[in-house]
Amino acid sequence: MLKPSQPRPSKRWLPRLSLHVLLVALVTGGIVHITSTLAIPYMGASTAFDRVSAGLTLNAMRVLPPAAPGSELLPFSDPVHQLAICPFDLNDGLLTVTATLPDPGWSLAIYTQHGDNFYAVAAAGLRQPDVTLVLEPSRATLLNLFGIGTAPNFDPSRIQAPEHRGLVVVRAPRHGRAFEERTAAMLARARCTSGPASG
Amino acid sequence: MLNMLLFLLIAVGGGLSATWIMIERGSALTTEINGPWTHWTAAGRLDADPYTRAHFARHALLPVSTALIGSYQATLDSEGRPLHSSCEYVLEGPEPSRGWWSLAVFDAGGKLIRNDAGRHSFSSDTAMRAPSGRVAIHLARSARPGNWLPTGGAGRLVLVLQVEDPHDAAMGGAANSGDEPNVQLPSVRRIAC
Numbered sequence: 001m002l003k004p005s006q007p008r009p010s011k012r013w014l015p016r017l018s019l020h021v022l023l024v025a026l027v028t029g030g031i032v033h034i035t036s037t038l039a040i041p042y043m044g045a046s047t048a049f050d051r052v053s054a055g056l057t058l059n060a061m062r063v064l065p066p067a068a069p070g071s072e073l074l075p076f077s078d079p080v081h082q083l084a085i086c087p088f089d090l091n092d093g094l095l096t097v098t099a100t101l102p103d104p105g106w107s108l109a110i111y112t113q114h115g116d117n118f119y120a121v122a123a124a125g126l127r128q129p130d131v132t133l134v135l136e137p138s139r140a141t142l143l144n145l146f147g148i149g150t151a152p153n154f155d156p157s158r159i160q161a162p163e164h165r166g167l168v169v170v171r172a173p174r175h176g177r178a179f180e181e182r183t184a185a186m187l188a189r190a191r192c193t194s195g196p197a198s199g
Numbered sequence: 200m201l202n203m204l205l206f207l208l209i210a211v212g213g214g215l216s217a218t219w220i221m222i223e224r225g226s227a228l229t230t231e232i233n234g235p236w237t238h239w240t241a242a243g244r245l246d247a248d249p250y251t252r253a254h255f256a257r258h259a260l261l262p263v264s265t266a267l268i269g270s271y272q273a274t275l276d277s278e279g280r281p282l283h284s285s286c287e288y289v290l291e292g293p294e295p296s297r298g299w300w301s302l303a304v305f306d307a308g309g310k311l312i313r314n315d316a317g318r319h320s321f322s323s324d325t326a327m328r329a330p331s332g333r334v335a336i337h338l339a340r341s342a343r344p345g346n347w348l349p350t351g352g353a354g355r356l357v358l359v360l361q362v363e364d365p366h367d368a369a370m371g372g373a374a375n376s377g378d379e380p381n382v383q384l385p386s387v388r389r390i391a392c
Contacts, residue, residue, distance in 0.1 A: 025209035032214025041256035075309025
């Protein structure tokens with residue numbers, strides 16, 4: 001005997017989902033994704049610049065002690081490196097940076113306030129170990145994209161900083177106790193001073 | 200109501216989840232994965248993509264350009280199991296590169312692991328080599344002969360290998376042509392737990 005047909009489980013909620021809503025949600029999700037990705041460097045509660053520059057004088061280089069448990073300035077600070085750091089502010093004009101990168105493993109890197117590394121040089125690629133750079137605010141404007149405005153900078157010792165504030169970091173590898181005095185002395189040669197290079 | 204929930208789930212939940220995955224884990228667009236090692240290919244470069252920039256900014260890191268120093272991070276062993284201080288590991292392989300290199304161990308938060316030996320890393324200056332030129336570094340709670348990195352009671356571990364001038368490295372690995380880094384990454388083998 002045939003049973004009366006049972007009503008099928010209702011799928012009435014499915015047609016209720018509007019295709020338009022789905023499409024708009026996908027597009028909005030994409031916008032949320034792009035916006036949040038681009039915003040993160042500017043939203044950080046504590047950027048590397050904030051952490052490092054607290055307690056340091058602007059436009060002055062300071063040799064920091066090697067990282068030790070409990071006293072790391074930044075995450076993943078390898079104590080095999082010793083750092084000299086200069087937090088800079090170009091609102092008052094140019095900054096001259098000098099450093100000596102005597103051996104493999106030494107490097108000099110310059111970062112914006114938001115952590116972008118816009119200049120780096122390592123000892124391995126240098127013909128002579130002394131480095132002198134003049135850091136100046138970027139003069140780039142939208143017009144430069146169309147070849148209008150200031151001439152491009154062809155002087156490799158003049159570096160245009162995309163942001164006015166940032167960090168100069170000299171990294172020195174620690175080769176062991178016997179070399180620590182020499183490493184500290186070489187790092188102490190690093191300077192950053194307001195104004196153009198003298199001489 | 201259902202449409203509103205779906206909208207929020209996809210637009211906000213989906214958008215932010217995609218951001219988190221792309222920034223924390225990376226993708227084939229931003230990272231190279233070689234065994235347990237992850238390398239953000241555009242770290243510290245002027246032409247870095249927004250995901251790479253966000254990754255390093257979010258963690259307050261100051262990466263040196265990958266054109267100068269290659270940085271490789273491992274949170275898993277070569278079998279894909281999370282690195283943990285309750286286990287013992289050995290990192291083995293040929294010298295990572297002809298140039299200067301260092302290998303350091305951190306806890307999951309990127310902090311150094313406190314230990315009586317005051318030892319947190321080895322470099323090409325300090326690591327002992329076998330006569331064959333191979334390097335073996337032990338990660339263990341208690342002392343081991345040779346190159347020993349103490350892991351204490353740190354919990355989850357993170358290894359960071361840095362190689363200077365990875366494109367000019369001499370030994371094996373990827374081809375020495377073009378922009379491909381030429382670095383020999385060690386295996387991370389679990390010995391015991």
